[in-house]
Amino acid sequence: MEQDLQLVKRCLAGEDSAWGDLLRTHNRKVYNLCYRFTGRTGEAEDLTQEVFIKIFQTLRTYDADQGAFGTWMSRVARNHLVDHYRRTRKERLTSSLEEDPAVLEETPSSEEQPLAQVESRERREMLQAALDRLSPDMREAVILRDFQDLDYDEIAEVLGVPQGTVKSRINRGRLELAKVIKRMEGVKGG
Amino acid sequence: MTHLEIENLASDYLEGQLNVLRQAEVERHLAACPDCRDLMAGVRRLFELCQAAEPLEPPPWLVPKILRATVGERKPGLGERLIAWFRPVLQIRVVYGVAMAVFSLSMIANVAGINLRHVKAEDLNPKNWIYQANRNGHLMLGRAEKYYYDLKVVYEIESRLRQLRAQPTDEAPRRQAPAGGSTEGAPVSGPSLASNWTPGNAFQVNEAAWNLRAFSARDGGGHRSVRSTIP
Numbered sequence: 001m002e003q004d005l006q007l008v009k010r011c012l013a014g015e016d017s018a019w020g021d022l023l024r025t026h027n028r029k030v031y032n033l034c035y036r037f038t039g040r041t042g043e044a045e046d047l048t049q050e051v052f053i054k055i056f057q058t059l060r061t062y063d064a065d066q067g068a069f070g071t072w073m074s075r076v077a078r079n080h081l082v083d084h085y086r087r088t089r090k091e092r093l094t095s096s097l098e099e100d101p102a103v104l105e106e107t108p109s110s111e112e113q114p115l116a117q118v119e120s121r122e123r124r125e126m127l128q129a130a131l132d133r134l135s136p137d138m139r140e141a142v143i144l145r146d147f148q149d150l151d152y153d154e155i156a157e158v159l160g161v162p163q164g165t166v167k168s169r170i171n172r173g174r175l176e177l178a179k180v181i182k183r184m185e186g187v188k189g190g
Numbered sequence: 191m192t193h194l195e196i197e198n199l200a201s202d203y204l205e206g207q208l209n210v211l212r213q214a215e216v217e218r219h220l221a222a223c224p225d226c227r228d229l230m231a232g233v234r235r236l237f238e239l240c241q242a243a244e245p246l247e248p249p250p251w252l253v254p255k256i257l258r259a260t261v262g263e264r265k266p267g268l269g270e271r272l273i274a275w276f277r278p279v280l281q282i283r284v285v286y287g288v289a290m291a292v293f294s295l296s297m298i299a300n301v302a303g304i305n306l307r308h309v310k311a312e313d314l315n316p317k318n319w320i321y322q323a324n325r326n327g328h329l330m331l332g333r334a335e336k337y338y339y340d341l342k343v344v345y346e347i348e349s350r351l352r353q354l355r356a357q358p359t360d361e362a363p364r365r366q367a368p369a370g371g372s373t374e375g376a377p378v379s380g381p382s383l384a385s386n387w388t389p390g391n392a393f394q395v396n397e398a399a400w401n402l403r404a405f406s407a408r409d410g411g412g413h414r415s416v417r418s419t420i421p
Contacts, residue, residue: 016261023253031248045249049256056260120244127239146240171201178232181239 004069011059023052026070029148030077036143037081039128047084051077067157074150075158078140085136130180138173145170191219196226200233347399 004025010018030051035044055076062072131139144150144158155170156163196219202208203216220227278284299306312318 016257019261020253020257023256027248027253027256028245031252032245035246041246044246045252048248048252049259052256053259120242123239124243124246127243146237147243147245167201168198171198174201174233174236175197175229178229178236181236182232 005064008059008062008064008069019056026073027052029070030073033074033077033143033148034081036128036131036147037085037140039132047081050084051080054080067154071150071154071157074144074148074154075160078144078158082136082140126181126184130177130184133180134173134176138169138176141166141169142173142177146174191215193223193226196220196223197229200230204230204233204237 004022007018007022007025011022027048031044031048034047034051035041038044038047055073058076062069066072131143134142140159141155144155145152150158152163152166152170156166159166161169196216199208199212199216203213208216220230
């Protein structure tokens with residue numbers, strides 16, 4: 001956290017290298033957040049870039065007294081993802097069943113991969129498919145808690161809702177996810 | 191405890207956030223309710239999946255792309271810019287080309303009699319180049335023309351002199367013939383060159399030779415060949 005703060009200060013002083021370091025430190029986290037939200041690698045790449053551009057433009061508004069840089073960054077990312085979700089809702093309804101072409105291109109055939117990798121990929125895809133069926137409110141809460149490892153306080157701060165609401169959304173989201181996954185595994189297992 | 195209460199407490203129970211009393215109540219219900227046990231097993235399975243899910247690695251070009259979109263391209267330093275500027279010039283073929291051009295120009299300058307040490311500012315004026323080229327062209331043409339006419343004169347003089355030298359040897363037997371014998375059978379020829387010789391002709395030849403010598407002396411070394419042909 002202290003390191004992030006130093007990097008932010010150096011960025012604001014005009015050091016391009018500090019911005020590069022900040023970007024390299026957090027790009028994986030933002031990229032995964034975007035991927036969990038969208039379920040598509042191509043869209044996640046575009047969104048990650050947009051989120052960092054927004055962070056770069058609004059870096060002066062970050063107040064270290066209000067919380068950690070990671071929390072602030074997650075909030076910026078979350079707001080952008082929610083806006084994006086609202087913008088693309090109609091499009092998403094029509095293409096929700098389409099597979100991500102980027103994933104298909106990047107993924108070699110099952111014969112070429114070790115068994116562990118195949119299983120890992122299948123689990124990830126199943127989880128992502130289950131996440132896609134959640135409502136955005138529940139999905140973002142579950143992602144921040146179970147994939148980004150944020151505390152309830154931080155999630156409440158990021159989402160701008162009371163902690164009780166966060167807990168409720170996460171719990172309902174988990175139950176929903178568990179049901180979906182059980183169904184998926186049942187279908188897969190025959 | 192109802193099923194709905196179990197559902198609401200599922201996350202807290204699995205994360206260990208319930209107090210001991212509440213936790214015991216949940217466990218009692220789970221022990222008696224297979225549906226809720228099943229539900230709790232499903233959430234546990236979800237936790238396992240989330241923990242096992244490895245984060246995706248962003249593509250390697252993403253960070254440079256974002257850097258370009260935010261801070262722009264990295265500006266090269268002065269040294270890098272200088273090297274980049276000189277890089278095409280420092281290629282072997284360019285160096286060879288420049289060396290050959292300098293060599294060719296120096297050869298041309300040497301042949302044209304241009305001494306680079308004595309070059310003045312006005313020599314660099316293209317107007318002067320044209321004037322000099324025109325002047326040198328005319329001089330060369332004049333010299334060639336003069337050389338041609340000199341050769342004609344020299345040839346004429348040589349042929350006259352050859353005639354004059356050949357004359358006494360031809361006349362000697364003819365003059366002696368009438369003294370001791372008949373002139374019959376002697377070749378009868380038309381007026382020979384020797385018969386045309388007169389003191390006036392000799393004077394003309396001498397005058398031409400003299401003029402040529404004077405002309406050669408005046409013209410300097412440019413007509414050495416002409417002078418050498420004069421007997």
